Structure formats: structure tokens, C-alpha cells
Amino acid sequence: MNERALPAHLTxxxxxNYWQVFVTFARNSLVRDMTFRANFIIESLSTITWxxxxxxxxxxxxxxxQSIGPGWGKYEFFAFLAxxxxxxAIVQAFFMPNCEEISELIRTGGLDFALLKPIDTxxxxxxxxxxxxxxxxxxxxxxxxxxxxxxLTTRDTEPLLWWQVASALPLYVFYVACGSAILYSxxxxxxxxxxxxxxxxxxxxxxxxxTNFSRYPMEIYDGAWGLPLRYVCLYVVPVLVVVNVPARxxxxxxxxxxxxxxxxxxxxxxxxxxxxxxxxxVFQRALRSYRSASS
Numbered sequence: 001m002n003e004r005a006l007p008a009h010l011t012x013x014x015x016x017n018y019w020q021v022f023v024t025f026a027r028n029s030l031v032r033d034m035t036f037r038a039n040f041i042i043e044s045l046s047t048i049t050w051x052x053x054x055x056x057x058x059x060x061x062x063x064x065x066q067s068i069g070p071g072w073g074k075y076e077f078f079a080f081l082a083x084x085x086x087x088x089a090i091v092q093a094f095f096m097p098n099c100e101e102i103s104e105l106i107r108t109g110g111l112d113f114a115l116l117k118p119i120d121t122x123x124x125x126x127x128x129x130x131x132x133x134x135x136x137x138x139x140x141x142x143x144x145x146x147x148x149x150x151x152l153t154t155r156d157t158e159p160l161l162w163w164q165v166a167s168a169l170p171l172y173v174f175y176v177a178c179g180s181a182i183l184y185s186x187x188x189x190x191x192x193x194x195x196x197x198x199x200x201x202x203x204x205x206x207x208x209x210x211t212n213f214s215r216y217p218m219e220i221y222d223g224a225w226g227l228p229l230r231y232v233c234l235y236v237v238p239v240l241v242v243v244n245v246p247a248r249x250x251x252x253x254x255x256x257x258x259x260x261x262x263x264x265x266x267x268x269x270x271x272x273x274x275x276x277x278x279x280x281x282v283f284q285r286a287l288r289s290y291r292s293a294s295s
């Protein structure tokens with residue numbers, strides 16, 4: 001885009017610095033949370049308590065079985081669970097508080113003011129609020145993954161080597177980001193339909209229902225009913241790659257399988273790019289259909 005194509009207030013010299021804007025959003029959100037410290041502490045403790053209850057449930061399960069799906073023993077699965085917590089921390093802290101309010105912005109006319117801002121509208125409505133208490137998911141996940149990796153590297157049979165774990169960490173972080181991007185794309189795409197539907201609570205609830213499938217190893221979806229569900233959640237709505245790919249890279253580097261190794265990792269990159277592009281197109285198309293609340 002050349003300078004002549006830009007409005008006077010958006011010349012290249014005055015284009016917004018998105019990083020500085022994000023930092024401002026983060027600081028303002030932190031100030032807001034610290035204004036109500038008791039509420040922040042209660043929400044953080046609630047998140048930690050729920051995570052511990054979730055962990056306790058799986059500890060009970062492992063009293064009766066050695067693995068959940070092929071290759072997912074107790075500590076491999078706990079590394080998987082920790083990955084789920086990392087992804088949830090990112091999505092719930094940065095995206096969920098904002099996507100939940102998009103329909104309200106449309107109803108009250110708040111979207112009018114967002115459209116008038118000299119900044120990308122999707123960026124603005126996606127990141128203007130940050131729920132810092134949700135990052136307690138990441139704290140619990142970090143403790144859980146450290147404990148899991150310690151057991152996996154010190155076990156007697158086929159232990160992981162620390163150099164394998166260290167070399168896998170960059171890819172792990174990358175694929176956690178990819179998984180978060182996929183969930184964000186699904187969330188913002190469904191939220192954007194509020195422009196057409198007014199209230200789309202049932203469609204938004206669909207996000208929670210479909211993402212529940214990402215909480216478990218893909219190997220458990222087997223048989224006459226499980227395999228079709230696996231293919232749908234892998235190739236149509238790719239929620240199964242959200243956690244399965246990074247968790248496998250970190251906890252199962254010794255167990256590559258042709259159907260879930262490198263091809264799945266490459267597909268995860270393609271799926272992430274495709275989800276981001278499709279959600280962007282849906283959001284922009286929805287904005288073109290938007291009519292001001294004052295019109």
C-alpha cells in the first residue's frame with residue numbers, strides 16, 4: 001500500500017505500532033486486575049483448584065490402567081495434560097475475554113468505535129483485554145511438565161535423554177503457538193457470525209464442545225465410531241493437532257509412527273495457516289455486512 005492510498009491520519013510515519021499497542025493493552029489489563037486484587041487471587045486459585053481436581057481424576061484412572069491409548073503412559077499423558085494447560089492459558093488469557101464480548105459490541109454499537117480506530121479491527125477486538133489470572137494455567141502446566149519429564153528421563157526402561165528434550169523444546173513452543181492459533185481462529189470465526197445472527201450463543205458453545213476432543217490423545221479415537229470422528233477432528237476441524245503434535249514432540253520422541261510423525265507435524269503448520277486465513281476472511285466478510293447500531 002503506498003502513501004497516496006492511505007488516509008491522512010494513516011501515513012507510514014503514523015501507522016500504529018502494534019507491539020506498543022499490545023503492551024498498552026496488557027498494562028491496562030494488569031492495572032485493572034490489580035485494582036481488584038481479591039477477585040484476581042480468587043480467580044487464580046479457582047483455576048489452580050480446578051486443574052488439581054482434573055489431575056486427581058487422571059491419577060484415579062491410572063490406578064486401573066497403565067496407559068491411555070498406545071504409547072501414552074502415566075507421565076507421557078501428564079506431559080500431554082501440561083500441554084493442554086499451556087494452550088488453555090494462552091487462549092483464555094488473550095482471546096477468550098475479547099471474543100466473548102464481540103456480540104455485545106455489536107448489540108450496543110461499541111463496534112462502531114472500534115471501526116473508527118486507526119488500527120486493524122480484528123487486532124483491536126481480539127486483544128484489547130487480557131485476563132492475567134488465566135495464566136495460572138501455565139504455572140500449573142510448567143510444574144506438571146517438569147515433573148513428567150523428570151520421571152520420563154529417570155525411568156529404568158527406555159528413558160528420554162535430556163538432550164532429546166532440550167532439542168525438542170523449540171519445536172514444542174512453536175507447535176503450542178500453532179495450537180493456540182487454531183483455537184483462536186475457530187473462536188474468532190464463530191464470534192464474527194454475531195454480525196449476521198445477532199446472538200450466536202449456540203454456535204459459540206460449539207467451540208467448547210468441539211475443543212473438548214483436543215484434550216485427549218488421538219489414538220483413543222478408534223473403531224467404527226472413533227475413526228470417523230478422528231478424521232473429522234483432524235482434517236476438517238483440526239482440533240486434534242492442537243495438543244497432540246506438541247505433546248508428542250516433547251514426550252514421545254522415541255516413538256515415531258508413520259501416520260503421526262513428520263506428516264502430522266507438517267500438516268499442523270498447513271492447518272494453522274489455513275485456519276488463520278479462513279477466519280480472517282470470515283471476519284472481514286462479516287464486517288462488510290455490518291450495519292452501524294446508530295443507522
